[in-house]
Amino acid sequence: MTVDASQNLPESVAHSDGRIADNIVYFARALRKAGIRVGPASVKDAIEAVLAAGIGSREDFYWTLHAVLVTRHEDHATFDEAFRLFWKSRELIEKMIAMFSPVAPDNREKQKLRAAESRVAQAMFEGHEKNQPAREVPEVEIDARFTVSGKEVLHGKDFAQMSADEIADAKRAIAELQLPFDTVRTRRFRPDTRGRIDPRAMMRSASRTGGQLILPKFRSTREISPPIVVLADISGSMSQYTRIFLHFLHALTEKRRHVHTFVFGTRLTNLTRQMRHRDPDAALADCSATVQDWSGGTRIGDALHEFNRLWSRRVLGQGAVVLLITDGLERDDVAGLSEEMARLRRSCRRLIWLNPLLRFDGFEARARGVKAMLPHVDEFRAVHNLEALADLCASLDRRTSVDVDPRRWLESGKAAAA
Amino acid sequence: MTEAARPVPGSIDETMEMLTGADYVADRALATVLFLSLRMQRPLFLEGEAGVGKTEIAKVLASGLGRRLIRLQCYEGLDVSSAVYEWNYAAQMIEIRMEEAVGEVDRRDMERNVFSEKYLIRRPVLDALTGTAGAAPIFLIDELDRTDEAFEAFLLEILSDFQVTVPELGTIKAEEPPIVIITSNRTREIHDALKRRCLYHWVDYPDAGRELEIVRRKVPHANSRLSAEVVGFIQKLREVDLFKAPGVAETIDWASALTELDKVALDPETVSDTIGVLLKYQDDIARIQQGEGRRLLKEVKAELAAAE
Numbered sequence: 155m156t157v158d159a160s161q162n163l164p165e166s167v168a169h170s171d172g173r174i175a176d177n178i179v180y181f182a183r184a185l186r187k188a189g190i191r192v193g194p195a196s197v198k199d200a201i202e203a204v205l206a207a208g209i210g211s212r213e214d215f216y217w218t219l220h221a222v223l224v225t226r227h228e229d230h231a232t233f234d235e236a237f238r239l240f241w242k243s244r245e246l247i248e249k250m251i252a253m254f255s256p257v258a259p260d261n262r263e264k265q266k267l268r269a270a271e272s273r274v275a276q277a278m279f280e281g282h283e284k285n286q287p288a289r290e291v292p293e294v295e296i297d298a299r300f301t302v303s304g305k306e307v308l309h310g311k312d313f314a315q316m317s318a319d320e321i322a323d324a325k326r327a328i329a330e331l332q333l334p335f336d337t338v339r340t341r342r343f344r345p346d347t348r349g350r351i352d353p354r355a356m357m358r359s360a361s362r363t364g365g366q367l368i369l370p371k372f373r374s375t376r377e378i379s380p381p382i383v384v385l386a387d388i389s390g391s392m393s394q395y396t397r398i399f400l401h402f403l404h405a406l407t408e409k410r411r412h413v414h415t416f417v418f419g420t421r422l423t424n425l426t427r428q429m430r431h432r433d434p435d436a437a438l439a440d441c442s443a444t445v446q447d448w449s450g451g452t453r454i455g456d457a458l459h460e461f462n463r464l465w466s467r468r469v470l471g472q473g474a475v476v477l478l479i480t481d482g483l484e485r486d487d488v489a490g491l492s493e494e495m496a497r498l499r500r501s502c503r504r505l506i507w508l509n510p511l512l513r514f515d516g517f518e519a520r521a522r523g524v525k526a527m528l529p530h531v532d533e534f535r536a537v538h539n540l541e542a543l544a545d546l547c548a549s550l551d552r553r554t555s556v557d558v559d560p561r562r563w564l565e566s567g568k569a570a571a572a
Numbered sequence: 573m574t575e576a577a578r579p580v581p582g583s584i585d586e587t588m589e590m591l592t593g594a595d596y597v598a599d600r601a602l603a604t605v606l607f608l609s610l611r612m613q614r615p616l617f618l619e620g621e622a623g624v625g626k627t628e629i630a631k632v633l634a635s636g637l638g639r640r641l642i643r644l645q646c647y648e649g650l651d652v653s654s655a656v657y658e659w660n661y662a663a664q665m666i667e668i669r670m671e672e673a674v675g676e677v678d679r680r681d682m683e684r685n686v687f688s689e690k691y692l693i694r695r696p697v698l699d700a701l702t703g704t705a706g707a708a709p710i711f712l713i714d715e716l717d718r719t720d721e722a723f724e725a726f727l728l729e730i731l732s733d734f735q736v737t738v739p740e741l742g743t744i745k746a747e748e749p750p751i752v753i754i755t756s757n758r759t760r761e762i763h764d765a766l767k768r769r770c771l772y773h774w775v776d777y778p779d780a781g782r783e784l785e786i787v788r789r790k791v792p793h794a795n796s797r798l799s800a801e802v803v804g805f806i807q808k809l810r811e812v813d814l815f816k817a818p819g820v821a822e823t824i825d826w827a828s829a830l831t832e833l834d835k836v837a838l839d840p841e842t843v844s845d846t847i848g849v850l851l852k853y854q855d856d857i858a859r860i861q862q863g864e865g866r867r868l869l870k871e872v873k874a875e876l877a878a879a880e
């Protein structure tokens with residue numbers, strides 16, 4: 155280690171041999187609290203990596219730890235912030251004081267909060283908040299940063315807990331559900347007496363008899379269910395159905411191989427990880443805490459645009475089926491909605507629109523949003539009576555003989571207008 | 573490969589030198605993570621948008637270290653018989669018939685003959701395990717996100733033990749584990765268990781300085797003013813809310829295309845005529861041609877003029 159390099163480093167690393175390992179362990183613990191998944195094995199790796207790379211400049215040290223501790227691109231900002239706070243050379247003393255003394259307040263001027271800063275700071279100074287003076291920046295103002303328009307109203311949501319009967323019913327309904335286009339052929343094989351010849355299996359069985367007997371073996375391609383991507387509308391007009399949808403999605407996530415869940419009102423939220431909770435109530439509580447725009451306005455066009463740009467390439471691979479649950483009542487102007495729908499349809503295998511408004515008998519494709527979206531869906535399915543999950547499953551089942559062609563609605567809309 | 577295998581670099585600076593020597597302009601972060609993966613013998617997991625030079629890293633590493641590059645291109649339905657090994661069934665059948673024709677078939681002999689290395693067709697994974705000490709090959713697993721989870725789970729075994737079991741032959745273990753580079757375009761999330769075994773790096777678009785250096789090295793005969801304008805324009809383009817922003821590969825293509833057209837500077841007509849090299853989605857092209865391209869170009873020219 156050169157003298158020059160040690161100046162860039164935190165004192166704890168440069169001046170005390172053997173403390174670096176401890177510091178890395180503390181750092182990893184801080185990262186874990188800030189939400190990055192860091193296991194004990196990666197802490198060990200981090201120490202090994204630092205030893206392998208040697209302690210050079212601050213930048214090398216940063217990227218050495220980054221290489222081992224960060225495994226998702228999304229975690230980069232959190233790591234960056236944690237590193238800045240934890241390995242701060244000049245303010246190290248202040249940080250230590252803040253961590254261990256109950257009275258030293260953080261008087262430095264508050265700048266605009268960086269991404270993940272509050273989460274990281276929370277992780278590092280946990281247990282000391284109660285001793286700190288009340289925050290000067292009220293939470294509301296931080297929220298205001300995300301606000302896109304005056305129309306957006308942020309709501310929390312409390313879901314009634316699910317009864318045991320309901321859970322049993324839901325599981326049964328989902329188990330019986332057969333979605334349209336439910337299987338895709340893979341290029342993998344399974345033994346099948348009615349399939350094609352399987353040379354590998356033939357050789358293997360032949361070797362059992364020493365080549366005396368070469369019996370024919372057959373195989374056919376295996377079929378699996380494709381990933382399902384659900385885009386559910388949680389705006390005000392849909393609020394009465396939200397609970398049923400979320401329960402449906404939870405049961406579906408548990409049952410199916412690959413389900414990605416997104417909800418949107420005025421913004422798009424990915425709920426896939428929250429839905430993985432075994433317990434439906436815990437999962438729903440988690441969702442409720444994550445989503446901030448329950449029962450607010452709708453911006454279908456913006457939500458779809460965001461999905462197309464950021465997520466479609468990540469989740470729509472391998473022949474995914476998209477299930478779009480919305481009433482199609484767009485608050486904003488519908489410019490761009492049609493293009494986004496077209497793009498969505500082009501990037502998935504099948505786009506199914508599930509519309510609860512269809513329960514009113516007189517429904518016609520009159521709303522501008524509905525008109526813009528209808529031409530771009532493969533199937534337009536109705537929910538006539540959405541009181542329970544079984545109704546939802548019934549409307550999605552491919553065996554129910556309803557006319558799902560979206561053109562029927564478009565034509566009837568035209569006729570009514572004329 | 574004729575050139576002798578060179579040992580892995582001993583420090584981050586040496587790694588940086590090796591990359592630069594092979595005409596790959598890397599930032600410090602990439603050099604660090606590459607050095608660590610070589611030193612700790614851990615697979616390197618590279619994620620990033622298409623066309624930022626992920627695959628190129630493996631190629632550069634192979635030429636820089638004088639190692640053999642074994643590439644496994646992933647696709648949906650990739651299975652053991654096309655990734656690891658396969659028996660040459662036709663030849664085996666003939667062998668069996670021949671031995672029968674001779675008569676006097678000893679069962680154990682036949683088994684040994686039929687399932688010998690002679691009839692084993694080595695696929696990339698098995699091939700990658702044949703490295704001798706000091707000359708382990710580079711094993712590039714390209715676009716892992718294109719294959720399915722079943723193959724990913726299989727890779728877990730390979731990447732932790734670097735051995736393959738062929739039931740008829742026994743276990744084949746690498747004398748020295750290969751240097752593994754895995755790339756993903758993120759069309760699907762890779763499981764955490766696999767990521768945990770690797771060092772992770774997100775390959776981002778380069779900044780203007782580095783991109784200019786890349787163009788200078790990859791398209792040496794391009795006019796310097798043209799290169800600066802090309803890089804400036806593309807950097808601006810990446811800030812626009814496009815469906816697919818152009819990667820480094822597109823920058824290099826565009827610079828060479830414009831050089832082929834004997835251009836020494838960008839003008840709106842040229843941009844409009846050659847935009848297909850940069851943008852591959854009709855919506856994006858329409859947007860840039862509707863005047864936004866003209867505005868960006870004006871900005872780039874103004875900035876370059878101010879810098880002079």
